[in-house]
Amino acid sequence: MKGKNWREYQPPRKQKKRRRRRKVRLQAKLILLLFLFVLGYVGFQLYFHYSKPYIIGLDAGHGGVDTGAVGVIREVDLTEKTTAKLAELLKADGRFRVVLSRNEGDGKSITDRNKLFQRAKPSLVLSIHANSGEDASAFGFECYPSPPGKTNYEESLVFAQYIAKEMEGAGARLRGTDGIRFGYYVPDEEGNSDKLLLDSTDTKIYDYDTFGMLKNMTCPAVLVEQCFVTNQQDVNDFGSDEGCTKAAEAYYHGICKYLESLEHGGEK
Ligand SMILES: [Zn+2]
Incomplete structure (x- = not known):
């Protein structure tokens, strides 16, 4: 006091x-x-930038009540299994941060998934899907880079070439000229739209929208159709548990080789 x-x-x-x-x-x-x-x-x-320089955006197609195509298996089961395995491989590598467009089992609109990637600013985006045919005869792998005239077309095409080459090496039967196609939505008079799928040799610029996940992406982006869920042989090769693992390994090597080609000042 x-x-x-x-x-x-x-x-x-x-x-x-x-x-x-x-x-x-x-x-x-x-x-x-x-x-x-x-x-x-x-x-x-800085630690994150130098120890994990790449952010990879992985999109497991469909989800929630949207199961995608149904054949011998459901497309959504294939997309989720493959995405989970690929995420595991990328994380184990140590150079990558993985951003998933949705959680396993969740349903989320393509617009929301696309927006999530726009915000995350990934180095690459891979959207995983599977094909279906009217009968069991159609088979094989194809993938869709951002098409001519759209952002990152050239880089996306090179990324797609690495992915297709790895899938071919893993035993996939490539569709079209080289397993690469361009996809568009062509509006009709009733306000609906029809899918237009072109071979990679058609490099003409069309003023149509491409697939929702590839739109306005700030990095190279490719959508893969891993196999036909309606073809038993395809499902055995790339839709079963082992098949999804095989595909994930091919995508992982494709991602690594594409990014390494940039580091070594190779093709862009
Ligand atoms: Zn799909």
Whole structure:
């Protein structure tokens, strides 16, 4: 109590000085704290940037009540199994951060999945689907890069070539010239749209929309049709548990080889 009373009777000038010094000390502490916070944040970002330089956007086609095509198996089971396996391979590699467009079992619109990737700014996007035919005769693998005239067309095409080559190496039967096609939606007079699928040799620029997941993507993007769920041989090869693992491994190698080609200043 004595001290307190004594302080109260200090000359006003001394009191002012003391308060000013306390204020300066507090400000210095705050500045130091802010500096440490910024340093920590920058360090964290740099660590992530250099240790995991690539963000890979993986989209398991369909989901929720939308099961996709149904044949020997359901398309959604194939897309989720393959995506989970591919995510596992990428994470184990250590260079990649994986962004999933939706959780397993969830349903989410293509627009929302596309927007999620727009925000995440990935280095690459792979959307996984499977095909179906009217009968069991159709078979094989094909993939769709961003088509001519759209953003990242050239890079997407090269990425697609790596993916198709790896799938061929894994035993897939490539459809069309090289397993690569361009996909568009052509509007009709009733306001509906028809799918237009062209061979990769048709590099003419069309003013039609492409597939929703590939639209306005800020990075190379490819949609794969892994196999035909309506063809038993295809399902055995690339739709079964082992088949999905085989496809995931092919995509993983395709992703690595494509990115390594950029690092070595190869084709873009
Ligand atoms: Zn699909």
